[in-house]
Amino acid sequence: MAAIQGVQNFAGQSSIRTWLVGILKHKIIDHLRRQSREAPLQTDADEFSLEDLDGLFKSDGHYAEEPANWSSPDAALNEKRFFEALERCMQGLPDKSAKAFMMREVLGMETGEICKELRISSTNCWVLLYRARTALRLCLEKSWFGAPARP
Amino acid sequence: MGLFSLTCKQASRLQSQALDRELRLSERLALGFHLGLCDACRKISMQMDFLRRAARAYRVSDDDSGN
Known part of the structure; x- marks a missing residue:
């Protein structure tokens, strides 16, 4: 959801890089969430x-x-x-x-x-x-x- | 925080914050003065700067690997 909002925020000055960073950010955060379920917080x-x-x-x-x-x-x-x-x-x-x-x-x-x-x-x-x-x-x-x- | 009284412990916090915000003039002066005298803290600065380069390079390597 954050990535979608990000893309909308940047719609005026949208670039492939912004979009990629949004995806990567998602990937990293998903990864961290997964990991935090496995490791004691x-x-x-x-x-x-x-x-x-x-x-x-x-x-x-x-x-x-x-x-x-x-x-x-x-x-x-x-x-x-x-x-x-x-x-x-x-x-x-x-x-x-x-x-x-x-x-x-x-x-x-x-x-x-x-x-x-x-x-x-x-x-x-x-x-x-x-x-x-x-x-x-x-x-x-x-x-x-x-x-x-x-x- | 006095210009000449910064400890390594306080310096290390400022060294990190310098990467995230603009330090106030008094902080810059105190840190600059401390770094001029302190080998240990100069190494820490180099290491923190390196971590930034490594993290940026990690993103590129991650993009390249396509997984």
């Missing part, structure tokens, strides 16, 4: 609180563990296996964070649109995106970029 409160990420930082706000160097990460973009790893990491995200990240970064939607779609405030939207980026960073660090080099 975190409640909204869990996703909007960042307490579980506190462990990344020391009490003075510095990183508890130095972030790893990702040497020439863009080389990964030529590897099919990298996208499989990225997909697995995205599937590991909590439901709303996954949707927010997909809409923002995969589909390139504006934050305002995403808030509307998820019926949340901008502040909570930024929290979800921050959570998603942090979790994906850590997941790829483990599954793709290997153990961090220690100085």
